[in-house]
Amino acid sequence: MRFGVVQFPGSNCDQDVVRALRYLGYRADFLWHRETSVEGFDAIVLPGGFSYGDYLRCGAISRFSPIMESVIAEAGHGLPVLGICNGFQVLCEAGLLPGALVRNKGLKFICKSVPLRVEKSVCQWLDLEPGTVVDIPVAHNEGSYYADDTTLAELEAEGRVVVRYCRPDGTVVPGETAPNGSLHDIAGICNEAGNVFGLMPHPERVTDGVNGSRVGSAFFTAVAKRVAATA
Amino acid sequence: MKRFEIHVTGKEGIHDPAGENSLHALANLGYVGVTGVRIGKFIQLTAEDGVTCEQVEEMCQRLLANPVIEDFSVTAREV
Numbered sequence: 001m002r003f004g005v006v007q008f009p010g011s012n013c014d015q016d017v018v019r020a021l022r023y024l025g026y027r028a029d030f031l032w033h034r035e036t037s038v039e040g041f042d043a044i045v046l047p048g049g050f051s052y053g054d055y056l057r058c059g060a061i062s063r064f065s066p067i068m069e070s071v072i073a074e075a076g077h078g079l080p081v082l083g084i085c086n087g088f089q090v091l092c093e094a095g096l097l098p099g100a101l102v103r104n105k106g107l108k109f110i111c112k113s114v115p116l117r118v119e120k121s122v123c124q125w126l127d128l129e130p131g132t133v134v135d136i137p138v139a140h141n142e143g144s145y146y147a148d149d150t151t152l153a154e155l156e157a158e159g160r161v162v163v164r165y166c167r168p169d170g171t172v173v174p175g176e177t178a179p180n181g182s183l184h185d186i187a188g189i190c191n192e193a194g195n196v197f198g199l200m201p202h203p204e205r206v207t208d209g210v211n212g213s214r215v216g217s218a219f220f221t222a223v224a225k226r227v228a229a230t231a
Numbered sequence: 232m233k234r235f236e237i238h239v240t241g242k243e244g245i246h247d248p249a250g251e252n253s254l255h256a257l258a259n260l261g262y263v264g265v266t267g268v269r270i271g272k273f274i275q276l277t278a279e280d281g282v283t284c285e286q287v288e289e290m291c292q293r294l295l296a297n298p299v300i301e302d303f304s305v306t307a308r309e310v
Contacts, residue, residue, distance in 0.1 A: 100300045107248045
């Protein structure tokens with residue numbers, strides 16, 4: 001199992017993701033944004049950070065990095081792609097996921113651990129039962145998920161809302177539990193096939209136990225099992 | 232030479248926390264009667280004469296604005 005972790009200028013969670021994946025026993029290598037091929041990789045992670053300084057809009061410029069052409073093409077052929085935080089913003093800008101991430105309600109940069117409820121979804125990345133509640137850190141300024149009503153209805157109907165912000169007991173109070181104002185309290189969504197997954201929280205920060213939890217592992221292991229099963 | 236002036240604004244219904252907070256700040260300063268603040272972007276392009284408005288609109292569609300959340304308008308000016 002070999003993961004490729006893309007490094008854009010301004011990525012700052014790339015080392016964390018590689019560290020987490022290696023801790024889980026997988027091969028993980030950096031992929032410079034100027035590379036043009038993802039050949040040889042079983043899955044791609046777009047890490048968090050401030051690619052291209054977040055200039056213009058978060059993810060707007062990195063979405064046109066040379067590596068993204070290959071990521072977009074191969075995602076269409078089923079290559080698993082995970083976007084975390086800034087990576088999620090890049091996936092939306094690239095059109096691999098619908099909607100957009102806009103400025104947090106309240107204008108605060110939010111940096112804290114938040115409870116997430118796992119939804120029943122078609123996502124290939126998540127190794128957790130629906131209804132499970134996991135605490136994962138968020139750290140973002142533009143994490144408020146927005147999509148028009150039609151898109152939101154499609155996401156809900158097709159099982160593409162993967163994780164939602166909730167109370168510690170798993171209850172979701174619409175318009176209240178999302179710390180950033182995300183519509184439908186959405187923390188993460190996937191594409192129709194389930195191979196492309198984007199989320200604002202950072203599972204890589206709670207994978208190797210250094211921060212007191214390993215619950216984030218479950219965001220990486222399902223794809224690895226799937227790849228191993230088809231190899 | 233040509234100059235293109237581009238205004239990018241959040242679509243109707245999209246939260247604009249920067250605008251909302253500025254509205255509160257204006258009220259705190261004692262300005263009455265202001266009922267709304269929307270904050271967007273102003274982009275100025277300088278270009279050779281051959282560049283057309285249609286091309287700039289395409290640039291907005293692809294990069295300078297995000298049509299999912301933003302509206303834009305393009306005005307060409309001779310300089």
